[in-house]
Amino acid sequence: MPEFARVDPATDVAIIGAGPAGMAAAIEARRHGLGVTLLDDQPAIGGQILRGISHPRRVHYEDWGLPLATAFQQCGAEHVRGASVWARDGETLVYGVAGQTCRLRARAVILATGSMERPVVLPGHTLPGVVTVGALQALLKGSAAVPSGRFVLAGNGPLLLLTALQLLEAGAAPLAIVDTMPRRRFRSSLRHAPGLVSDPALAMSGIKLLARIRADRVPVFRHATDLRVLGADRAEGLAFRSNGREHQIEANLVALHDGVVPNDQLAVSFGCASHWNAETQCYAMTTTDEVRASVPGIWLAGDAAAISGGYLATLTGKLAACDVAHELGAMTGKAHGEAVAPLLAERRRRLRARRFVDALYAPTLSAAKADGAALLCRCEEVPVSRIRAAIAEGATGTRQVKAATRCGMGPCQGRQCTLSLVSVLAEELGAAVTDFSRPSLRTPGRPITVAELAASHTGQGHTGSDA
Amino acid sequence: MLRSLLDPADARLTITVDGRSFDAHPGETVAACLMRHDLVPSRQTPTGQPRAPYCLMGACFECTVELDGRTNVQACLTPVRDGMVICRNLRA
Amino acid sequence: MKRAIVIGGGIVGLSLAVGMARTGLSVVILDGSDQEPRASYGNAGLVWVQGKGANHPPYAQWSRRSASLWPAFAADLLAATGIDPEYDRRGGFSLCLSDDELASRAKMVARLSGQPGIPDDVVMVDPAFIRERLPKVGPDVIGGSWCPADGHANPLLLTQALAAQARGLGVEILRDDKALSIGMVRSQLTVFCVENRYPAERVVIAAGLATQPLAATAGMLVPLRPVRGQIVVTERLPPSIAHATPTTRQARAGSVMFGNSHEDDVVTPGTTLQILASHAQRAIREFPFLASARVLRSWGAIRVMPADGMPIYARSESCPGAFAVACHSGITLAAAHAEIVGPAIAADALPAELATLSSRRFDAALAS
Numbered sequence: 001m002p003e004f005a006r007v008d009p010a011t012d013v014a015i016i017g018a019g020p021a022g023m024a025a026a027i028e029a030r031r032h033g034l035g036v037t038l039l040d041d042q043p044a045i046g047g048q049i050l051r052g053i054s055h056p057r058r059v060h061y062e063d064w065g066l067p068l069a070t071a072f073q074q075c076g077a078e079h080v081r082g083a084s085v086w087a088r089d090g091e092t093l094v095y096g097v098a099g100q101t102c103r104l105r106a107r108a109v110i111l112a113t114g115s116m117e118r119p120v121v122l123p124g125h126t127l128p129g130v131v132t133v134g135a136l137q138a139l140l141k142g143s144a145a146v147p148s149g150r151f152v153l154a155g156n157g158p159l160l161l162l163t164a165l166q167l168l169e170a171g172a173a174p175l176a177i178v179d180t181m182p183r184r185r186f187r188s189s190l191r192h193a194p195g196l197v198s199d200p201a202l203a204m205s206g207i208k209l210l211a212r213i214r215a216d217r218v219p220v221f222r223h224a225t226d227l228r229v230l231g232a233d234r235a236e237g238l239a240f241r242s243n244g245r246e247h248q249i250e251a252n253l254v255a256l257h258d259g260v261v262p263n264d265q266l267a268v269s270f271g272c273a274s275h276w277n278a279e280t281q282c283y284a285m286t287t288t289d290e291v292r293a294s295v296p297g298i299w300l301a302g303d304a305a306a307i308s309g310g311y312l313a314t315l316t317g318k319l320a321a322c323d324v325a326h327e328l329g330a331m332t333g334k335a336h337g338e339a340v341a342p343l344l345a346e347r348r349r350r351l352r353a354r355r356f357v358d359a360l361y362a363p364t365l366s367a368a369k370a371d372g373a374a375l376l377c378r379c380e381e382v383p384v385s386r387i388r389a390a391i392a393e394g395a396t397g398t399r400q401v402k403a404a405t406r407c408g409m410g411p412c413q414g415r416q417c418t419l420s421l422v423s424v425l426a427e428e429l430g431a432a433v434t435d436f437s438r439p440s441l442r443t444p445g446r447p448i449t450v451a452e453l454a455a456s457h458t459g460q461g462h463t464g465s466d467a
Numbered sequence: 468m469l470r471s472l473l474d475p476a477d478a479r480l481t482i483t484v485d486g487r488s489f490d491a492h493p494g495e496t497v498a499a500c501l502m503r504h505d506l507v508p509s510r511q512t513p514t515g516q517p518r519a520p521y522c523l524m525g526a527c528f529e530c531t532v533e534l535d536g537r538t539n540v541q542a543c544l545t546p547v548r549d550g551m552v553i554c555r556n557l558r559a
Numbered sequence: 560m561k562r563a564i565v566i567g568g569g570i571v572g573l574s575l576a577v578g579m580a581r582t583g584l585s586v587v588i589l590d591g592s593d594q595e596p597r598a599s600y601g602n603a604g605l606v607w608v609q610g611k612g613a614n615h616p617p618y619a620q621w622s623r624r625s626a627s628l629w630p631a632f633a634a635d636l637l638a639a640t641g642i643d644p645e646y647d648r649r650g651g652f653s654l655c656l657s658d659d660e661l662a663s664r665a666k667m668v669a670r671l672s673g674q675p676g677i678p679d680d681v682v683m684v685d686p687a688f689i690r691e692r693l694p695k696v697g698p699d700v701i702g703g704s705w706c707p708a709d710g711h712a713n714p715l716l717l718t719q720a721l722a723a724q725a726r727g728l729g730v731e732i733l734r735d736d737k738a739l740s741i742g743m744v745r746s747q748l749t750v751f752c753v754e755n756r757y758p759a760e761r762v763v764i765a766a767g768l769a770t771q772p773l774a775a776t777a778g779m780l781v782p783l784r785p786v787r788g789q790i791v792v793t794e795r796l797p798p799s800i801a802h803a804t805p806t807t808r809q810a811r812a813g814s815v816m817f818g819n820s821h822e823d824d825v826v827t828p829g830t831t832l833q834i835l836a837s838h839a840q841r842a843i844r845e846f847p848f849l850a851s852a853r854v855l856r857s858w859g860a861i862r863v864m865p866a867d868g869m870p871i872y873a874r875s876e877s878c879p880g881a882f883a884v885a886c887h888s889g890i891t892l893a894a895a896h897a898e899i900v901g902p903a904i905a906a907d908a909l910p911a912e913l914a915t916l917s918s919r920r921f922d923a924a925l926a927s
Contacts (some may be wrong), residue, residue: 143471146470378527379528381516399600400593437594454843
């Protein structure tokens with residue numbers, strides 16, 4: 001029989017995620033004298049956007065990044081690396097580190113699990129050699145690795161341009177940028193542009209990026225459609241249509257990007273409510289006072305709650321920690337009100353600028369319009385055509401499609417296919433995404449061994465062998 | 468498919484993949500090391516389709532390998548360690 | 560053409576609909592939405608006879624009857640739809656890990672033995688017998704019970720296959736018009752829904768837990784309780800467990816489902832770590848190799864439990880032509896529901912062998 005879990009000393013605040021939101025929350029909670037344990041599944045602090053910050057290589061970080069990381073390292077929070085949380089049992093978080101199960105009891109939990117790349121669906125996208133643009137960021141910042149052969153970047157979103165620039169600076173030149181932003185989208189997004197004055201830096205950065213890339217003479221193919229990855233056993237190139245012509249670029253690495261979405265798997269598996277956000281075309285966590293999740297004892301900060309970028313993540317991290325401090329009696333109501341007012345005001349101001357960005361970078365590689373042969377569920381290898389067939393045969397919701405096709409039943413438990421699934425349902429049934437319930441998630445929040453599960457609780461439940 | 472920006476002389480760790488030895492940099496992840504050495508595919512689906520690391524941040528489970536006897540370990544979340552033994556379990 | 564309405568599109572409703580459609584009735588299924596409990600998505604898939612009706616021989620016989628019809632039922636579904644419900648009937652075990660479990664199991668087997676009308680083939684077996692058929696079983700397994708007539712199927716594929724077969728027989732499946740009551744409109748049997756009303760010659764309520772309130776509107780007493788069952792599902796594994804047990808079973812695609820828990824009167828689906836962990840502990844004791852298998856997901860589905868545990872077959876007096884069927888073992892009884900009960904209801908009757916399983920048995924209980 002496996003040993004029982006290691007029981008950590010109880011703490012005041014458990015924070016999940018060591019990105020900007022998590023680190024900011026930890027610093028703020030420590031300021032109020034609270035005991036803090038930060039659990040992060042990555043090998044080092046930084047999350048995605050600040051990955052590698054504790055060993056900064058020749059990579060440019062935003063100017064608030066290094067001071068934040070330094071302040072975190074000095075704030076006195078416990079930091080557990082490689083810790084992957086998979087359940088919540090009352091006030092106790094259950095996590096694993098290299099196969100060992102651990103239990104951590106905390107009076108408050110702040111989920112700061114950040115964002116992930118929006119799942120894309122196109123023919124050939126599961127071949128070896130196809131990665132996300134975020135993956136290139138992770139490789140550069142986390143492992144100091146850059147593409148070495150022929151590679152292209154394809155999709156839509158500021159990260160595409162930013163990554164192209166970073167790779168150029170590191171000596172790795174993409175063969176092309178295949179930009180999928182539809183014609184006329186810029187013009188139609190302009191009605192949100194007045195919001196940009198609330199965050200001029202955001203406005204300028206996009207324009208600067210484009211100028212730099214043109215200067216480096218990386219070909220940019222615009223308004224690209226009908227993307228498909230070529231190759232049988234691995235990626236050998238990217239085919240697409242642009243400016244009325246068919247193009248094919250030979251490459252052994254294809255990086256795709258279609259925006260980012262909240263990495264909310266854990267929050268949902270803890271029972272926190274979410275809702276569809278039509279502006280960002282993905283789910284956002286339902287909160288009160290911006291930071292409280294629908295489950296008592298759980299707070300949300302950063303992109304995990306709703307996509308708003310790295311800097312705003314530090315604000316909501318602080319807001320969540322202040323709310324926790326107030327709740328746990330470490331901060332008076334008056335002090336709390338005074339602390340959060342300016343944070344909320346700044347957040348509101350900067351969020352106005354995001355409406356333009358959200359409109360500009362709405363998804364372009366959605367499963368809803370994808371070729372039937374493309375795989376919608378990577379884990380269970382379910383093509384879009386099978387999903388459409390299940391709907392044609394009468395499936396009217398996510399559970400029924402799941403039951404008929406096994407979509408969502410693999411190791412990723414819907415992370416890479418839920419958004420695709422609801423978009424196909426909406427398309428095929430002429431309905432709104434909000435007409436379909438989001439698949440529910442249960443323990444474990446990520447795959448664990450039976451031994452880890454056995455070790456997580458003393459058990460003695462109602463198990464019996466009566467049929 | 469990938470190259471390291473680090474000094475090759477710093478690639479002083481050794482890992483074994485399917486019985487063969489490869490150099491590794493301290494601090495790089497197993498997934499990055501596999502891709503650097505073109506060890507793709509890194510796994511196969513139940514029906515035998517080739518797969519390799521995709522998201523590199525722990526959200527897709529495509530990069531799972533057998534590592535030091537433990538199955539289904541996410542290579543992108545695991546820093547290399549000297550002497551690590553990795554099996555991709557690829558069927559011919 | 561006579562028209563029949565089946566309220567409920569799960570395994571019970573689909574099986575009955577198929578049985579009725581085959582007699583020439585025009586059948587419409589009023590199925591609930593994706594948000595309903597839908598027990599057909601939340602069960603382990605056993606086609607099981609050992610232990611059923613240990614205290615009531617007619618139920619033991621009824622389970623046997625259905626199990627004996629299952630092979631042809633499954634073959635028929637595959638031939639008609641191309642979907643294989645993956646029915647395996649190689650015999651099943653109930654594994655015992657303690658002297659108490661062994662004693663309690665032996666008592667049940669003794670009660671069954673010598674019951675009229677069923678084969679005397681449920682027996683207690685020793686570890687050697689078990690190990691011969693389940694080589695991966697662990698040393699903590701000190702014995703168990705065995706029945707060669709037990710087996711299992713894939714509930715999701717079964718549902719899909721039944722739905723395809725029903726459609727092939729011209730059954731129409733309507734969703735999103737929720738049934739509210741059954742009544743008579745100038746001697747016409749009618750189902751009243753939120754949007755429409757549907758007149759019919761036959762109405763069968765097979766709506767899971769909702770069967771109780773719906774049946775009451777037609778004067779039928781169908782006492783049911785919700786019970787939550789939590790199950791853990793692993794990744795696909797190489798074939799290792801050839802015979803099903805109520806606590807652990809390997810699907811044909813390779814996933815192992817384990818855990819057998821009953822939380823009475825719980826109405827919220829979901830899981831608890833305490834129960835999942837104790838399932839895992841038991842699974843490792845039964846099959847030590849499972850310790851390193853990966854758990855991908857779990858669920859805690861709300862299932863249907865009749866008040867005395869046995870299926871309920873009801874026939875309305877106030878609304879002639881209206882029936883209700885509710886049970887816990889919808890998979891095991893699917894064959895009998897399709898082959899026997901559906902056609903009987905089409906002929907406006909319930910099979911004689913179900914007399915003691917009628918809802919009238921609760922009238923007596925209430926009167927006392």
